[in-house]
Amino acid sequence: MHSIEAELETIKNQVEAMERLEQEPKYSRRDYFASVPFDDDPSTVDHWCRYKMLEWCYSVVDFINFSRETVGIAMSYLDRVLSLNNEFSNGLLFSRKNYQLAAMTCLYTAIKVFEPKIIDANLLVELSRGSYTADDFKQMELEILFALNWHLNDPTPFQFLEYYLQLLPLHECNLHVQKDTFLDHARYQIELAMFDYTMVIHEPSKVAVAALSNSLNSIFTAHGAYNDGVKMIQHLQRMTSEPNADLPAVQHISLGMERLHNTKIPAILRRASPPSVTGTTISNKCNDQNSIDHDGEFRNAKVSPTACVSI
Template structure:
């Protein structure tokens, strides 16, 4: 197949960027109107007899790895997941066909977004699935997915709203775009994000990326409650990202976004540890110190030998018992054996 001249591709890309900047506001407004047609329903997906939510991360990992190996555009991945979710919202999918539906959705999205030379062939799809499905099965599933969705493929995705935000932002580095896409792809793994429109997720990811990288001193005040909820979800899930997602965004081609995020989280954890008050000693350590002796005037018994008050630093001998105490002690002994009470008397005991 004859390749295009690289110079023509560069001129075409520059012309496309100029057109996008000129009509960006109209494009965003049109995409917001199309958002209402996205019929992804997580409640209906809950009713799947065999597909469970714990299976979703494995399929998303597979699609991310496949998408990266074929060097496809970011929009292709988000469109593939959108097709997958819309199909699973209205059709029953068996567990043995779950990977087939996901791979077919990626194939349809590549046909819609990529140029002809980038579209994967059927033999490549069979190789990605390790020969689990034949080529005819991909063709049959493609027809079934398109008929189920009524051939409505080009609905807006998260990337459709994130790209204009990155293009319109001033003084924004490429790392912000990579971190924002990292957060957007993180949202593909979790059910809670399916209830929000793509524009909300894109705006929340962009604001959080700017804030994490220090481009904003605080989060924008104009965020809606739904966007703030998405940011809270990002804060929770960003601590345990997928291994495939971390591997992908640790590469220099993606600005090492995962490494930047991990460094930021480590710094925040260290700052929180320094700001915390010192930990008090455990109770077992405080019990090792003996309590001070009670004063003689309190009348309570003490295990310590009473000491006479003195002005010197030396301890004085114990108190000599009083005569009344001695008499009581001798009376008790005499009741037992008088010889022990008065040893100086010679008494005959019969």
């Protein structure tokens, strides 16, 4: 018992550290589209550009069988850079070509940092159908790294979700549901929320609380254990920092997730598994240098970002 209590205390300390970290300016995000005039200028970046590049990122990681959390990290890099309100960030917001290059590079960087294998820059060149060179990606990566001051270990909603779930006393409920059930359901909610720009500007902890609250309510209610669900949601709110102050934002995100689910689920989220590759397997895409080469059948995949953002 003592060991379990010590483990829970360690998790609580980790959560508190992450909650403090997400409040630091280096990990903050602002409503950067508020300063962009949405007129008829075809070069100006808008919400749809972000949506399509996010869709492209999911297509890539699904195909290679990487973690979808890596996409969340990549988009956090991109959102943080665009929130800087400086010459570099404005150069991305007012040029779709530069924005697309930055989005692709953020995914490239997140994969290098967090995945066990890396992708070759020439693969990105091929996926862009020659719109950019390998040097373009390398230069953009350096600019992004310096813009972020090399702060690449973002606290993510997925991390908060797993910690919050471990802290919930689900064993006290009359209905016993596997934690993985809640985890899978909540992770889907987070992935869904990433498509709505108005939600991603909130702190990752709030997104995680909203996703887990929705999952607790949905699953317990579906099993006729509504009261247990309410009890767990109340416990979740108590263990987050400043729960009363956070509640309006969490409710906004929660309702937004429900709205997205009930209206339009992006096709990429309906995909049960990575698309099959005729005559080969995903593992064959990785060469002996622990990288994913630009050769082979991957070039035939319909994930080219040139179809995502009109330049």
